[in-house]
Amino acid sequence: MALLQELGLRPVINASATLTRLGGSIMPPEVWAAMDEARTQFVDLIEMQRRVGERIAALTHNEAAYVSSGAAAGLVLATAACVTGTDETAIRRLPHLDGLKSEVIVQATQRNGYDFAVRQVGVRLVEIGDAGGATVTDLERAISPATAAVAWFQGAMTRPTDLPLEMVIEVAKVHGIPVIVDAAAQLPPPDNLWKYTQMGADLALFSGGKDLRGPQSSGLILGRAELIAACALHGNPNPRIGRPMKVGKEEMAGLLAAVERYLRLDHGERTRECDRIVALWCAALNEVAGVAATRDFPNEAGQPLPWCRVAIDSGVTGVARDEVVVRLMAGDPSVAVACRDPDAIHLNPTTLEPGEETIVLARVMDELSSRRTIA
């Protein structure tokens, strides 16, 4: 690609995951076609946000929807909405919370980097439970008149010992406290777009730029109409707390097209294609001395797609796991792989473009079979 070359950048083949630091995902033609169309016309942005939201809400069986500039931005807007509702005076005061609800409850084990997005509204996180889990009593004790919301993070940080989401929702409902579910990477299956809200969560957030393959700087807030209306008041073009997280007309059009595409997609066929690639990798890599490749399931975010675990016995291969990862990235072409377990890499078929599976395989074979002595 001429532009990358001019900038001195090398393209990366992504066999890791929909990671923001690698560019997230590749937009399919129907997504950029929609963005290309949207870029050519001026439009009333608030009206466009409303119409796109109505369309996405209908497609995803939700009461209402809002396009944010990502799932993390969705956490900011959702938290702000739970703090202020649609009260304009309160909305203008953020992030100063005097007289407003100022606490968000979270399970201690679910604390993660994205909770910065919750805290930037000004709220304090109140942790419940510990490594051993959390109980209904922990949650009930943490609830106070200052509680704005309960946040639930779904993904690698969710533990089997967590107080289950069903119970969190049940308890929160009794106290009239909204539940925000960060489900950024919880696709597929597509019906997760309505699963959490149908369970009773008030708002559910998704990345637009992960498996949905919408614009990289887009995200979805789905759920209760009144809270979505508050998100819109906080969001651009209004000069409020969400203003720096601008969503353009192009992102709105692109994300709508991405949601439509995702719901039309044959997910069974896609899973079979991933299985075919993983089987191909396993067969070839298991011929390499010191390597044991197996189909692993589910994927890194707990989603129902297969990926390939490649265990490396460095005593035999002559090259340690970390060295393999560095060489794959530094080589030509550059290949990014995932590191989940010690002494193993994971290869993910879901972020590959057609045909890249053979390039990934050739690169991995090369690094694992020809390095008996380290240069």
Ligand SMILES: *Cc1c(COP(=O)(O)O)cnc(C)c1O
């Ligand atoms: C990826 C991710 C985010 C951030 O999503 P963006 O769309 O990149 O803002 C937030 N929370 C979780 C759990 C994630 O996996």
